[in-house]
Amino acid sequence: MEKTATDTVKLALEEVKPFASAALKRAGCDEVNADAVAECIFQAERHGAHSHGLFRMPGYLASLKSGKVNGKASPKITTSKPAVLSVDGDGGYAPLAHQYMAKPLADLAKSQGVALGSLTNTFHFAALWQEVELLARQGVAAFACTSFKPALPPAGGTKPLYGTNPVAFAWPRENAEPMVFDQASAVMARGEVMIAAREGHTLPDGVGIGPDGKPTNDPNEVLKGAMLPYGGYKGASIALMVELLAGALIGEQMSYEAAANDNNDGGPPRGGEFILALAPNGNASLKSAEGLFSQILVQEGTRLPGDGRRMKCAKVSENGIEIPQSLFETINSK
Amino acid sequence: MEKTATDTVKLALEEVKPFASAALKRAGCDEVNADAVAECIFQAERHGAHSHGLFRMPGYLASLKSGKVNGKASPKITTSKPAVLSVDGDGGYAPLAHQYMAKPLADLAKSQGVALGSLTNTFHFAALWQEVELLARQGVAAFACTSFKPALPPAGGTKPLYGTNPVAFAWPRENAEPMVFDQASAVMARGEVMIAAREGHTLPDGVGIGPDGKPTNDPNEVLKGAMLPYGGYKGASIALMVELLAGALIGEQMSYEAAANDNNDGGPPRGGEFILALAPNGNASLKSAEGLFSQILVQEGTRLPGDGRRMKCAKVSENGIEIPQSLFETINSK
Numbered sequence: 001m002e003k004t005a006t007d008t009v010k011l012a013l014e015e016v017k018p019f020a021s022a023a024l025k026r027a028g029c030d031e032v033n034a035d036a037v038a039e040c041i042f043q044a045e046r047h048g049a050h051s052h053g054l055f056r057m058p059g060y061l062a063s064l065k066s067g068k069v070n071g072k073a074s075p076k077i078t079t080s081k082p083a084v085l086s087v088d089g090d091g092g093y094a095p096l097a098h099q100y101m102a103k104p105l106a107d108l109a110k111s112q113g114v115a116l117g118s119l120t121n122t123f124h125f126a127a128l129w130q131e132v133e134l135l136a137r138q139g140v141a142a143f144a145c146t147s148f149k150p151a152l153p154p155a156g157g158t159k160p161l162y163g164t165n166p167v168a169f170a171w172p173r174e175n176a177e178p179m180v181f182d183q184a185s186a187v188m189a190r191g192e193v194m195i196a197a198r199e200g201h202t203l204p205d206g207v208g209i210g211p212d213g214k215p216t217n218d219p220n221e222v223l224k225g226a227m228l229p230y231g232g233y234k235g236a237s238i239a240l241m242v243e244l245l246a247g248a249l250i251g252e253q254m255s256y257e258a259a260a261n262d263n264n265d266g267g268p269p270r271g272g273e274f275i276l277a278l279a280p281n282g283n284a285s286l287k288s289a290e291g292l293f294s295q296i297l298v299q300e301g302t303r304l305p306g307d308g309r310r311m312k313c314a315k316v317s318e319n320g321i322e323i324p325q326s327l328f329e330t331i332n333s334k
Numbered sequence: 335m336e337k338t339a340t341d342t343v344k345l346a347l348e349e350v351k352p353f354a355s356a357a358l359k360r361a362g363c364d365e366v367n368a369d370a371v372a373e374c375i376f377q378a379e380r381h382g383a384h385s386h387g388l389f390r391m392p393g394y395l396a397s398l399k400s401g402k403v404n405g406k407a408s409p410k411i412t413t414s415k416p417a418v419l420s421v422d423g424d425g426g427y428a429p430l431a432h433q434y435m436a437k438p439l440a441d442l443a444k445s446q447g448v449a450l451g452s453l454t455n456t457f458h459f460a461a462l463w464q465e466v467e468l469l470a471r472q473g474v475a476a477f478a479c480t481s482f483k484p485a486l487p488p489a490g491g492t493k494p495l496y497g498t499n500p501v502a503f504a505w506p507r508e509n510a511e512p513m514v515f516d517q518a519s520a521v522m523a524r525g526e527v528m529i530a531a532r533e534g535h536t537l538p539d540g541v542g543i544g545p546d547g548k549p550t551n552d553p554n555e556v557l558k559g560a561m562l563p564y565g566g567y568k569g570a571s572i573a574l575m576v577e578l579l580a581g582a583l584i585g586e587q588m589s590y591e592a593a594a595n596d597n598n599d600g601g602p603p604r605g606g607e608f609i610l611a612l613a614p615n616g617n618a619s620l621k622s623a624e625g626l627f628s629q630i631l632v633q634e635g636t637r638l639p640g641d642g643r644r645m646k647c648a649k650v651s652e653n654g655i656e657i658p659q660s661l662f663e664t665i666n667s668k
Contacts, residue, residue, distance in 0.1 A: 081447030081613070083417040113415030116448040116612070141583060143575075157633030161626075169575045171582075181571040231565030237515040237639055238572075240630075241477075241503045248505075248622035249475060251615045256629055276610075278450070279415070281585045288582035292495075295590055296574075299491035305571055 009328040012320045017042040020057060023331045027064035029071035036095035040126045045321050048312030051191030052127040054323050057331045059125060060093070063267025069093060069123050075100050083112040089122025094273060097122055098131040101275075106138030109277035117275035118250040124148075125268040128168035129182035129306070135277055136170035136178035144168045145242040146273040149259040152186055153226045154240065155233035158213035160226045162239035163255035164190045165246075170306075174286055179293065181305035185239035186227040193219045193227065198324075245274035343662040346654045351376040354391060357665045361398035363405035370429035374460045379655050382646030385525030386461040388657050391665045393459060394427065397601025403427060403457050409434050417446040423456025428607065431456055432465040435609075440472030443611035451609035452584040458482075459602040462502035463516035463640070469611050470504035470512035478502045479576040480607040483593040486520055487560045488574065489567035492547035494560045496573035497589035498524045499580075504640075508620055513627065515639035519573035520561040527553045527561065532658075579608040 011019065021038035029037070037060060045053035063069040073092020077100060080086040085105050089097045101117050108115035128144045135142035148163030166189075168182035184190070188207045196203055197219035208222030209215055216222060229235030247254035252272025253261065262269035280286060296302050345353065355372035363371070371394060379387035397403040407426020411434060414420040419439050423431045435451050442449035462478045469476035482497030500523075502516035518524070522541045530537055531553035542556030543549055550556060563569030581588035586606025587595065596603035614620060630636050 082445070083449070084447030111416070112446065113418035114448055114450040114610070115417070141578065154630040154633060154636050155639075156635040156637065157630070158635075159633055161629055161633070169571070171578055181574075183568045183571055187565070229565075230568045231521070231563075234517045234564045235568070237503070237517055240515075240626075240639070243626055244475065244505055244623055245612075248619045248626065249612055249614055251618060251622075254622070254626050256626070276448070278579075278583060280583055284585060285582045288585075288588070289578055292574075292577055292582065292588050292590070295495055296488040296491070299488060299493055299495070301490040301492075302488050303490065305489075305574070 007325040008322045009325055010320055010322050013042075013046060013317050016045050016054065016321065019331065020054065023057060023061060024064070024071070026334060027061045027071065029064060033071050033073055033092055033096050036099055037093050037126075040095045040130055043130055044127060046313055046316055047309045048316055049127055049309065050321070051189060051195055053321070054327065054331065055191065055195065056125055058327070059267040061331070062265045063123065066263055066265040066267075068263055068265055068270075069267060073097075075122075077101060077104060079108070080118070083108065083114060084116045084118055087117060087119045089119060091121055091270070092123065094119065094122045094124040095126060095130070098134060102131070102134040102138055105275065105277045106135055106140045109140045109279045113279055115277045117273075117277065119273040119275060120250060120252045121270065122273065123268045123270055124273055127182055128166050129170070129180045129309075131273075131275065132168045132170035132182070133178050133180050133306075135275070136172040136180065139172050139280075141172065141278040141280060142168075142170045143276040143278075144273060146246045147243050147255040147258065147271055148190070149262065149269055150255045151190055151227045152229050152236065152239050153209075155236040158209060158226060161256055162229075162236070162243055163258075164227060165239040165242035165255070167238060167242060171289055172280065172286065173290070173293075177306065177310060179289075179304050179306055183230075185229050185235050185242065187230045187235075188227065190227065193222055197223060242274075246272045250274060341659040342656045343659055344654055344656050347376075347380060347651050350379050350388065350655065353665065354388065357391060357395060358398070358405070360668060361395045361405065363398060367405050367407055367426055367430050370433055371427050371460075374429045374464055377464055378461060380647055380650055381643045382650055383461055383643065384655070385523060385529055387655070388661060388665065389525065389529065390459055392661070393601040395665070396599045397457065400597055400599040400601075402597055402599055402604075403601060407431075409456075411435060411438060413442070414452070417442065417448060418450045418452055421451060421453045421456075423453060425455055425604070426457065428453065428456045428458040429460060429464070432468060436465070436468040436472055439609065439611045440469055440474045443474045443613045447613055449611045451607075451611065453607040453609060454584055454586045455604065456607065457602045457604060458607055461516055462500050463504070463514045463643075465607075465609065466502045466504035466516070467512050467514050467640075469609070470506040470514065473506050473614075475506065475612040475614060476502075476504045477610040477612075478607060480580045481577050481589040481592065481605055482524070483596065483603055484589045485524055485561045486563050486570065486573050487543075489570040492543060492560060495590055496563075496570070496577055497592075498561060499573040499576035499589070501572060501576060505623055506614065506620065507624070507627075511640065511644060513623075513638050513640055517564075519563050519569050519576065521564045521569075522561065524561065527556055531557060576608075580606045584608060
């Protein structure tokens with residue numbers, strides 16, 4: 001690692017995972033929990049998704065130190081109904097549960113046709129493309145969504161109620177990386193707004209409203225007010241569905257309950273995740289999807305969801321990453 | 335029925351279903367198929383959703399008369415995998431299949447936890463809120479989506495590839511009508527653009543592009559060019575997911591294939607529908623959802639999805655509906 005002129009620290013990509021893992025262990029994680037979270041952070045940085053990379057470490061560490069999150073979690077998997085895999089996250093971060101559940105959930109989908117992974121008692125602070133991609137690598141299509149803390153107003157309202165509530169979907173491919181999208185129900189991901197606030201940038205129009213309910217371009221005002229859903233009331237419908245699927249349906253907190261019960265230590269609140277795995281109809285399904293992908297790519301200016309992110313890997317691998325000195329020190333402190 | 339000064343015909347609401355049913359039977363439907371489609375048209379008109387009401391009848395009739403659609407369809411239900419109900423629509427319109435599958439699909443979801451209704455070999459020309467609402471009345475949450483013919487470009491492109499690809503979701507409530515949303519992946523439903531074209535109205539900004547790939551407010555140009563997804567690339571992701579779920583996954587045509595194989599008689603192309611039913615976790619789930627609904631309604635200016643539509647029923651019931659004379663005659667002709 002190397003200190004640069006503008007109070008940032010450069011890390012080689014290979015340094016990210018051990019750096020994160022060591023800090024997580026100092027904050028109370030055992031080896032497997034630290035490894036699962038550090039792998040997620042490494043993958044985020046590797047794919048240029050910096051808002052879900054080391055930038056999230058202070059939150060991860062704070063919730064371990066406050067005792068809210070169990071750094072020695074041992075997720076428990078049971079089959080509550082024939083097509084439902086119930087995963088109790090044991091109060092830990094979600095990535096270890098994702099690793100544990102990927103194969104059994106994919107196998108259940110293959111035997112039942114469809115299977116629901118109902119993840120409760122967990123803390124989700126990462127990007128959802130990672131878990132749906134894990135499932136697609138097992139040969140199934142996957143849909144996942146999770147809530148957080150209120151950030152978006154319901155359609156017609158002005159006060160935050162729904163989380164930014166990301167939805168991710170992955171489709172398996174035989175001779176290529178899975179097709180994967182992962183998108184917040186907000187116009188902009190909360191992590192991006194937080195980065196804009198940290199770096200003093202203004203936001204584009206339409207991203208959010210201030211505490212007074214009026215449009216603003218100031219990220220700090222938006223973080224105090226409300227972010228806006230994409231596509232107006234239609235994005236709000238998606239966010240509402242996510243609250244019901246990842247909360248009411250599976251028996252976990254919704255965003256407004258999560259916020260009310262959180263200790264505000266800077267990390268994520270406790271919540272649930274709805275993960276659906278679907279078995280394609282063999283080779284015919286995969287071949288059919290490839291036909292659609294060809295039709296997408298024949299148009300100029302297009303690419304498949306997920307490929308833009310992957311195109312960043314080579315550059316990040318060559319150049320390494322750069323984080324603020326203050327962030328480096330927070331992660332590196334005892 | 336009464337002819338008005340501006341070349342329209344007024345119908346009492348009670349006249350809608352028999353009027354539609356008689357026309358469907360003249361065009362070749364048997365009693366049960368005619369009744370199922372006519373009930374859908376009646377429900378659409380009753381809820382003020384005129385773009386899915388009698389306005390669709392010429393399309394329904396044309397596809398019966400051309401022989402593309404089987405007016406005497408007898409949908410066949412099999413359980414291909416333990417949590418999958420495979421419904422072969424027998425080349426008929428979808429509403430009868432929806433009636434047949436609602437209870438067995440809900441029952442399967444209750445026993446398995448989750449169940450997929452895979453509807454193939456069918457022709458879908460109605461609004462999806464009707465089938466998800468049927469399921470919610472059986473006590474399950476439901477998600478449905480279907481493709482059509484290319485209308486939306488993929489993200490980054492300018493040529494139609496995805497259908498307007500609606501997504502609908504319903505949640506059951508104990509002492510109230512189900513919470514239901516049903517939204518096209520396009521900014522505006524195709525039916526609305528067709529009505530604007532018919533009535534000579536211009537479209538708001540952002541609804542579509544012309545055949546030259548440039549924004550336009552002319553509905554006729556948009557019908558020749560492309561409609562735009564809501565929320566930019568995020569709505570395009572939803573539309574892409576719908577193609578894969580209602581096409582590649584269940585073994586049916588996607589929009590671009592449906593268009594290539596259609597006889598362009600004015601009715602819908604053959605396609606599939608992905609219908610997911612999810613069993614809530616008993617009363618706890620329902621109570622939890624009511625908590626969220628209260629939080630929505632406490633904000634000024636809000637209402638639950640589906641309630642806006644229902645609020646129109648009383649007025650439509652009192653005033654009846656008015657359709658163009660030419661539409662009346664098309665439906666009324668031999």
